[in-house]
């Protein structure tokens with residue numbers, strides 16, 4: 426072991442030793458040990474009393490790693506990247522959702538009949554009857570982007586698709602893919618697709634896709650470029666064919682997603698997940714109420730009519746607030762009692778639908794940037810809502 430390695434192992438033994446870290450920092454820079462700098466010193470650099478030498482070394486390491494990553498992206502990504510043995514332990518392992526544990530089905534999704542019908546035809550049936558679809562020149566696979574206001578069931582609906590399809594379902598967040606080590610995010614992308622392909626028919630669900638697919642001019646850190654390129658190469662099937670591999674992305678901000686992601690053969694179908702309709706709202710309210718002690722004559726039909734444009738998450742919050750009211754009363758010495766209609770109404774009163782801001786933004790895109798009719802389902806939704814409720818919401 427040389428001196429530097431001795432110092433490193435000393436710091437590993439007492440990772441909060443600022444004096445030691447201060448001595449080590451310039452030596453690590455000198456030796457270009459960028460990854461070691463991040464692993465050993467990044468946390469220390471965050472402390473308010475961190476010595477300048479430590480902070481500088483971490484900044485320098487970050488900048489250098491970003492450069493290296495950009496250079497790596499210039500390398501063709503169609504071939505698997507060689508993996509340094511030491512790095513293997515830092516890579517993610519991807520496994521499909523456990524069928525027994527995912528119990529969500531279309532029946533558990535309240536309302537949303539149009540969306541269910543579309544998903545049946547585009548996703549569920551092609552997987553169930555591949556031969557029939559092939560006969561008519563259609564195959565399962567490709568990319569679909571679910572979009573809509575936050576809290577309205579994109580993630581939930583994707584789980585229901587998993588429940589309906591007899592396919593391996595991989596539920597992946599961007600943070601499962603991104604990795605600090607140079608080249609590892611790309612390797613994670615390759616691993617993910619390779620694992621999914623090996624278990625076809627398979628569905629790959631990537632939540633919050635905008636974190637990866639943001640328009641390049643919106644991205645502050647360009648070091649995602651190589652990860653994005655790796656992802657697009659896999660999506661194109663440049664490496665291997667993608668038959669019977671369906672990739673579903675979800676996002677609140679489809680307009681922020683780089684158009685490279687929306688080219689034919691990539692995420693070329695956009696499906697709008699609207700705020701729940703009255704029937705869906707009632708189903709969601711009932712779903713959250715059945716888990717709690719309630720009066721038997723609760724009228725959720727009326728409440729569902731009085732919560733236009735509420736998201737699923739808003740409705741969950743409403744029920745939660747009603748329960749808190751009762752609980753506060755009980756803790757203050759009151760007798761235990763079930764949740765009543767009055768509790769629900771009181772909880773409803775101060776609330777506003779959280780989807781309004783999103784819908785106002787969407788309206789702008791529909792009116793001024795609906796190239797290729799990408800957002801026609803939103804336009805249709807807004808028109809429908811506009812006819813019955815014109816003037817009620819500020820933006821119509």
Ligand SMILES: Nc1ncnc2c1ncn2[C@@H]1O[C@H](COP(=O)(O)OP(=O)(O)O)[C@@H](O)[C@H]1O
Pocket residue numbers: 533534535536537573574575576577578579580581582701705708709712736737738741
């Ligand atoms: N149509 C629906 N039927 C039943 N529950 C719903 C529905 N839409 C939303 N929810 C509820 O709202 C919660 C938030 O939805 P989620 O899928 O996380 O929203 P998003 O991914 O669009 O932000 C879900 O966990 C679910 O409990």
Ligand SMILES: [Mg+2]
Pocket residue numbers: 579580581632675
């Ligand atoms: Mg979600």
